[in-house]
Structures are given as C-alpha cells and as structure tokens.
Amino acid sequence: MKHTSAQQVLQHIREVIARDTGKPLSAAGTSEIEGVLKELSGPGQAFPSAPGQEFSSREVTILLADLRGFTAIAASHPAGIVIQLLNPCLIKMSEIIFRHQGTIDKFMGDSIMVLFGAPISREDDVRRALACAVEMQMSMNALNLVHKDQGMPELFMGIGINTGTVLAGTLGSERYSEYTVIGDEVNLASRIEAFSLRGQVLISQSTYERCKDYVETNAPMEIHVKGKPQPVNLREVVAIPSLAMKVPRQEIRRSHRIEVKLPFRYHRIEHKIVLPETHSGLIRDIGYHGMLLETDGDLPLLSEIKIDFDLPLVDYQATNVYAKVVGRKVNDGRTRVGVEFTAVPPETNTKIQLFVQLLIFTNLS
Numbered sequence: 001m002k003h004t005s006a007q008q009v010l011q012h013i014r015e016v017i018a019r020d021t022g023k024p025l026s027a028a029g030t031s032e033i034e035g036v037l038k039e040l041s042g043p044g045q046a047f048p049s050a051p052g053q054e055f056s057s058r059e060v061t062i063l064l065a066d067l068r069g070f071t072a073i074a075a076s077h078p079a080g081i082v083i084q085l086l087n088p089c090l091i092k093m094s095e096i097i098f099r100h101q102g103t104i105d106k107f108m109g110d111s112i113m114v115l116f117g118a119p120i121s122r123e124d125d126v127r128r129a130l131a132c133a134v135e136m137q138m139s140m141n142a143l144n145l146v147h148k149d150q151g152m153p154e155l156f157m158g159i160g161i162n163t164g165t166v167l168a169g170t171l172g173s174e175r176y177s178e179y180t181v182i183g184d185e186v187n188l189a190s191r192i193e194a195f196s197l198r199g200q201v202l203i204s205q206s207t208y209e210r211c212k213d214y215v216e217t218n219a220p221m222e223i224h225v226k227g228k229p230q231p232v233n234l235r236e237v238v239a240i241p242s243l244a245m246k247v248p249r250q251e252i253r254r255s256h257r258i259e260v261k262l263p264f265r266y267h268r269i270e271h272k273i274v275l276p277e278t279h280s281g282l283i284r285d286i287g288y289h290g291m292l293l294e295t296d297g298d299l300p301l302l303s304e305i306k307i308d309f310d311l312p313l314v315d316y317q318a319t320n321v322y323a324k325v326v327g328r329k330v331n332d333g334r335t336r337v338g339v340e341f342t343a344v345p346p347e348t349n350t351k352i353q354l355f356v357q358l359l360i361f362t363n364l365s
Helices: 003-021 027-041 070-078 079-099 126-147 182-195 205-207 346-364
Strands: 054-066 103-108 109-116 156-172 176-182 201-203 221-222 230-240 258-270 279-284 290-295 304-311 315-329 334-343
Touching: 027 079, 054 079, 054 126, 054 182, 070 079, 070 315, 070 334, 079 103, 079 109, 079 126, 103 176, 109 126, 126 156, 126 201, 126 205, 156 182, 156 205, 182 201, 182 230, 201 205, 205 230, 230 304, 258 290, 258 346, 279 346, 290 315, 304 334, 304 346
Parallel strands: 156 201
Antiparallel strands: 054 109, 054 156, 103 109, 156 176, 201 230, 221 230, 258 279, 258 304, 279 290, 290 334, 304 315, 315 334
C-alpha cells in the first residue's frame, strides 16, 4: 500500500465515522486504525502517524453556542440541580447537531463548538449550520417550559456562526491528540458568540453572503472585535422561511416597558468575574426582560453587569440579576443604557413581572 493511499484510507474512515456518529474519530481509534494500515502496507512502508502532519486548509462553518448566565445559576444552586439542568440541555443540543450532520468539536463547560465542513465537506454546510442554530434556539424555548413546570431556573443560549478557511487536522502528541480546526476564522466565531444575547443567533458577513437567499436577517450591525483593525458586520437571524422556522427570541422580546425612578446598585463583570466595586444609578424604565438605566459610571456597549434593586409595590429585594448592555446614550454627563437580562433567579423573575403588571394596572386606573 502506498503512502498516499494509506492517508486516503484513514481520511475516508474518519469521514465515515464522523458521518455515522456525528463525532470525529478519537485519538485512540486513530492509533488503532493506523496500526492496522501499517500492517497492511507491509514492511518498509512509511505511514505518517504523528499529530500535526495531516493538517489541511478547508472552508468550514463554525457554530459556537454558550449558555447565558449559567455561571450565576451554578453558583446559586446545588450541584445536583446544575447537572439536572445542564445534562438534558446538552443531550438535546447534541441530538439536533447530529440530525443536521454537524460535528461536535468539543464541549467547553456550558459551551459547544460545532463544525460544518470538517472532517466532511458538503455543498449545503452553511444552510445546515443555520437550520441547526435556529432549531437549537427553538428547542431551548421548549426546555424552558419544562423547567418552569419543575420550578427550575430558565436557561438561555447565545449562538455565533462564522464561515471561512481554517486549518483542520489532528492536534497534540502521541499521548493525547484530537481532531480540530485552528485559525483566525475560529477566533472570529468566538467573538461573534460573545456578542450574542440570550436566544439570539448572530452570523458573520461571510456566512450571510453564502446564505442570503435562504435566511431572513435583521439589518447589519457594526462591531469592533479584538484583533480586527476594521469593524465587522454581523446580522441577527430572524427566520428560515423555506423551512417555516423562526427564532423564538423575536417573541420573547415583546413586553410592556413602564417608566419608573428606582435606585439600583451594580457591579461590573469582566472575564466572568464580578468586580468588587459597587456603583449606583437610577432605573428609568423596566420590562419583563430588561431595563433602561441611568448612571454616572461608564458602561460600554455589550459590557456585563450584576444588578441589585428594590421593588416597592411587591416588597421584594431583587438580587443577583445579570444583564448585558445592548444600547447606550450619553447626555449632560449622564449615561443611559438599555440592558437585557441574561440571568434572573426564578422568584425574582416572577416578582419583576408582577411589579410591571401592578404598575400597568395602576396607570390604567
């Protein structure tokens, strides 16, 4: 067996396993198959087995999904409840990914990295990635209905998708290796996912160019990402009309916004760490899923904060409310920011909704 034939056989075996199971061939499996191929190739025939020697350049669509506010849930609930929440969610997401013929590159705590186009390339990689992302968000909606019946906290997922050329292959050593993709396009996918809000699917311009006749999106938004000298265009996926699929987030956003003047306290969050310094300001309006805040402090767009505030009509102190800044305006030295909740304890969520409803009835009377 010739050197090139052995490589082709191994690659074909990898593709069959990935297609059948939705996961790449493990390092142990690769070593075992390489041993068999070495025997078949006969004495004196070289067979490349060292990780890193088989990297190839290919176009891949990368989907990154992350549970929003899960760190706060994990910190405030027993380990048993955390596993009870996380495991069914990851199992359901895996089923959806395999159904759309995606390959799970890795689980990273409460995050999933999925590849479309590696190790197997198909003409409809981008379309399947988008359909997968929308179905994942639809499934999160269904999971939350179950969680609500069980009295458990809701889970929300942010998803970022990017398409570009990467290096794909086996990375590591003979002791441990894994099939993965590396390159700037992977980093960009990670940045896009970081910008996504709960229930949102954000895609890069390169992904959009390959699917604009297939997917319905909002207008492009410019963002600045680390490592990119120029702003990057992102679009939010709204629906896939041909499949009659719609991202539920469009409906979740709708709720009454009531004007208030409530003092609040907040802590900045950087790299998932709550900073100790306390800041204060005024809540100017409040809804089921977010608020308009006024503060003297600087809160950059898409920064994250932890908020505490009192709800007088329902005699309740709301604590450990996590939010992300989604809008910002500075006027007369005061900063007004719109924030969207990323994690709210179940009881607090109920009290906020009750508070808003009571204010609505008060204004109508």
